[in-house]
Amino acid sequence: KRCTLFPVICIQSQIVQSNALLETRRKEMQSQINASANGIQKLEENRNKWQAEFTKKAQNLNLATQRLSVKNANLIKRIDEIKTYQSNIARLQKELNNTKSASSTEKNAIQKELTKLKQELSQSQTLVNSTKLEFEELKKGRNILFKELQTRSGTLLQTEAERNELKKQLENTKKVLRNTQNNLGKMALAEQRARGQ
Secondary structure (H helix, E strand, O other), X not given: OHHHHOHHHHHHHHHHHHHHHHHHXXXXXXXXXXXXXXXXXXXXXXXXXXXXXXXXXXXXXXXXXXXXXXXXXXXXXXXXXXXXXXXXXXXXHHHHHHOOOOOHHHHHHHHHHHHXXXXXXXXXXXXXXXXXXXXXXXXXXXXXXXXXHHHHHHHHHHHHHHHHHHHHHHHHHHHHHHHHHHHHHXXXXXXXXXXXX
């Protein structure tokens, strides 16, 4: 009845209500945009932090691999030394067994050299065992670093995906906000026209 008698007042009332709804919607959109922007910034900060950790661990892994390579080379060298000592010991032992007619001075010299070689062999075997232990420890450390790198790499990829999703949501929210603001402008224009009429 009132809308029939006062159509302009009725239209203005509807416009005011629509404006209020649109303004509420605009504020919600802005709030979502702010939340998304903050989320993206937080993800960026975490990504940078994890990237730095990833780089550091990658450098540590390279260093561990280099150390492992050096230890492995030392191990091969020691094993070769042991083989040489064993060969020389076997040769001298054979000489000692074959020199029954040799003088005691010659036998003593061979025996002395044999004892010296056996001592050196024992020292080399101790070094080999020590190097093997160090090698295994380095290998374990490298494997741990490698697993950590794999985990960090997965986390970085997940963060990247989350960031992209948030950016997508942010763009969609911005589009809705632009539409809302356009509608607000149209409503304001309609209100001015209604008042003019």
